[in-house]
Amino acid sequence: MDFNEACERYGWKRTQQRLVVFEAIRADRTHPGVDDVWEKTRRTVPKITRESVYRILNEFADAGLISRLDNLSSARYDSFPGPHGHVVCPRCGKVVDFDTPDGIPVPDGIDARNIQHLEVRLTVVCDECKSTGPAKQKGE
Numbered sequence: 001m002d003f004n005e006a007c008e009r010y011g012w013k014r015t016q017q018r019l020v021v022f023e024a025i026r027a028d029r030t031h032p033g034v035d036d037v038w039e040k041t042r043r044t045v046p047k048i049t050r051e052s053v054y055r056i057l058n059e060f061a062d063a064g065l066i067s068r069l070d071n072l073s074s075a076r077y078d079s080f081p082g083p084h085g086h087v088v089c090p091r092c093g094k095v096v097d098f099d100t101p102d103g104i105p106v107p108d109g110i111d112a113r114n115i116q117h118l119e120v121r122l123t124v125v126c127d128e129c130k131s132t133g134p135a136k137q138k139g140e
Contacts, residue, residue, distance in 0.1 A: 016045055021056040029097065069095065087126075
């Protein structure tokens with residue numbers, strides 16, 4: 001869906017701020033946080049506030065245009081809301097997509113048509129962090 005279609009479908013005003021956030025997030029497969037998107041959008045709209053970027057990202061997530069990944073060190077946003085999983089490095093926070101198999105089993109008593117969100121997340125120390133040695137404990 002392009003920007004104009006999204007605005008029409010959800011009744012949003014076609015603002016410059018909303019457009020730059022849309023453009024910044026839609027092609028980004030790195031799962032950026034709000035500060036990453038804010039930094040990118042300020043190149044085009046220098047006076048855009050972090051709060052505006054945060055509000056717009058959540059507006060897009062609520063509409064299903066993007067996904068919001070919670071329970072990380074900070075919220076991250078996924079430009080691909082379709083079915084897939086994530087590998088998350090607990091040291092550096094890097095997030096990488098992976099394909100999930102079709103037909104993930106749903107527990108008895110749950111109507112699969114009512115599922116609003118299904119997430120498969122693996123927590124794995126990435127190769128870059130492995131090469132730096134064991135994680136330091138706080139206070140070391």
